[in-house]
Amino acid sequence: MSAVFKTDETFRGDFKYSNSPAAIRRFPLPFVEDKYMYSVNIEPHEAGPKGSIMEFQFDVDEHYIGECRDREIVLKEDPLRYQALPHMMSAQWDVLELLMDSMSRDYPGQFSLSKHGNRWTWHNKLLGIKDEFTFGDPSTLPREPLDYITRQAQGDFVVMDQRDGDLYLEAGMVTTPADWSMDFDLGMTFKEWHGPVPLAHELNVFDRALKFLLNLRLNEPVRRLNWTMTVNPRLDTSPEFYPRWGSDRATVTPDNVADKAHVRVELQGLWRLPRSNAVLFGVRCYLISIRELATIPKWARRTHRALRDLHPALVDYKGLTRYRDHVVNWLAPLDDGSPTTPGNSPE
Amino acid sequence: MLIRGIKSKPVYTPLAPDLGGRTHLMVGFGVGAEPLARLIADCALAGVKKSSRQLLYVTDKSASPEMREAMQNADVEQVRLFSDSASLLTQFEAILQAATMGTRLYVSGPEAFMGLVMRIADRFNLNRDEIRAEECGSPARRVHCIHCRAATEDVTTNIVQCVGCQRWLVVRDHYSRRLAAYMGVMIDAEVPGELPPIEEVFV
Numbered sequence: 001m002s003a004v005f006k007t008d009e010t011f012r013g014d015f016k017y018s019n020s021p022a023a024i025r026r027f028p029l030p031f032v033e034d035k036y037m038y039s040v041n042i043e044p045h046e047a048g049p050k051g052s053i054m055e056f057q058f059d060v061d062e063h064y065i066g067e068c069r070d071r072e073i074v075l076k077e078d079p080l081r082y083q084a085l086p087h088m089m090s091a092q093w094d095v096l097e098l099l100m101d102s103m104s105r106d107y108p109g110q111f112s113l114s115k116h117g118n119r120w121t122w123h124n125k126l127l128g129i130k131d132e133f134t135f136g137d138p139s140t141l142p143r144e145p146l147d148y149i150t151r152q153a154q155g156d157f158v159v160m161d162q163r164d165g166d167l168y169l170e171a172g173m174v175t176t177p178a179d180w181s182m183d184f185d186l187g188m189t190f191k192e193w194h195g196p197v198p199l200a201h202e203l204n205v206f207d208r209a210l211k212f213l214l215n216l217r218l219n220e221p222v223r224r225l226n227w228t229m230t231v232n233p234r235l236d237t238s239p240e241f242y243p244r245w246g247s248d249r250a251t252v253t254p255d256n257v258a259d260k261a262h263v264r265v266e267l268q269g270l271w272r273l274p275r276s277n278a279v280l281f282g283v284r285c286y287l288i289s290i291r292e293l294a295t296i297p298k299w300a301r302r303t304h305r306a307l308r309d310l311h312p313a314l315v316d317y318k319g320l321t322r323y324r325d326h327v328v329n330w331l332a333p334l335d336d337g338s339p340t341t342p343g344n345s346p347e
Numbered sequence: 348m349l350i351r352g353i354k355s356k357p358v359y360t361p362l363a364p365d366l367g368g369r370t371h372l373m374v375g376f377g378v379g380a381e382p383l384a385r386l387i388a389d390c391a392l393a394g395v396k397k398s399s400r401q402l403l404y405v406t407d408k409s410a411s412p413e414m415r416e417a418m419q420n421a422d423v424e425q426v427r428l429f430s431d432s433a434s435l436l437t438q439f440e441a442i443l444q445a446a447t448m449g450t451r452l453y454v455s456g457p458e459a460f461m462g463l464v465m466r467i468a469d470r471f472n473l474n475r476d477e478i479r480a481e482e483c484g485s486p487a488r489r490v491h492c493i494h495c496r497a498a499t500e501d502v503t504t505n506i507v508q509c510v511g512c513q514r515w516l517v518v519r520d521h522y523s524r525r526l527a528a529y530m531g532v533m534i535d536a537e538v539p540g541e542l543p544p545i546e547e548v549f550v
Contacts, residue, residue, distance in 0.1 A: 181493055181530070183496075184491065184493060184521070184523050184526065185523065186523075186525060187469075187524065187525040188355060188523070188524075188525075191354055191355075192354060192355035192522075194354070195354030195355035195520075195521055195522075196355075196519065239493045239530070239532050240494060241494075242493075242532060242533055242536050243494060243514065243533050243536045245536075246533065246536025246537045247536060247537055247538070249537050250537050250538050
């Protein structure tokens, strides 16, 4: 894909962020039908159509530079957003290799990787980074391998160690969470980590998801979409900094809702890692304002219905209580009641 | 109260002698004396050697004088009594440092105390099947402030003021073994000063 990489986007303060018409059309609307409920909506992470966000394993888009910059700002203030337990070093190298191989293969104009035995040279042209290092020797990189590579990738990354029939959250870079704290959850089992999610436990979603992931195979990654809403295009909606962004929710009015309220979609990918047998969980985040989303007539109708009929427990869990009605009311005139075509494509 | 509904809180096997163990390390606080006294009697019945039994106990007023005396004179190789949990935990850590394979841990007391013991056990990689635990006494919570990372002890209310940053925190039903605490999140971040009624819930 031939994105023009924006150089001056911000995800805080003046919130200088927007989607180009091409970025809007490739936005992964999370509502595949007019009603939304949890499901184990896992599918193989296979190459999607050209230009789609699923064309490659790790999507790099027009927001890349701003997102990497925002991550640096978060880490400077709160270094514990990156953590790795000591036994996760082998998994760290696995992730570095997966990301470098994929990004350099899929975006050769932006990233390059050359390997001479264990001597690797990585060149990130978008961020102006070039480093030569010895694969497997952490002392040859300026930071731990997972820290190093995830500062140069969009989305959050969590690494789960597999043992005793469970997956333990034991490393990660999480600067764009939808209200969950890796620092708090570090070391937890799969179900402990997902403990606060309402309804899904009763639907056995996590039993089935865990069983599925324990059997995840090398070179057969999977993906799913998840979503929430965010006021302002803010990536760091962490509980740590909630005192800063919580008040945003009370600022939404009928007049500003179309520009303030954003649908936030997470493309969640899961990869088995080759040496460590750990599982990488990637959470790639896409933000779109209600005004941008409504430029696609099908999406305006679909989103209106899904939000209007959302289960009350999910309204609460996703933090929408204060402004959901404003969004629904703004979208209502755009919904003439006509049917929507199946799937989430723009039509 | 939602104790059973909390998915992140571990569930342990109640206290009973584990005959596969070679050292039986018993750790208790206050009212935890009662299950421990029962355990010690069961150990004797089951033929667990006295020389393999050790007891660490915080003498707290939540236990009756009879129970405290029972702990003092417990039928074990060595009894160590403490006046607060901090000094017990220091000693406990030192014992685990020197512990050998075959150590079985038995813990009894209020949940906040158990959490602190378990956190140390986790650091020494004791497996779940090497630990037996019985909760009794106060369900007061230890609360980790997600904003400033301070721990507020003995929380019995739904909302509590953080000892570190003074923010008012709502106590979420989400528990971290690594931090031995529940998550506390600012309650009035959306509209400052908008606090729901404060109620005694963990009592």
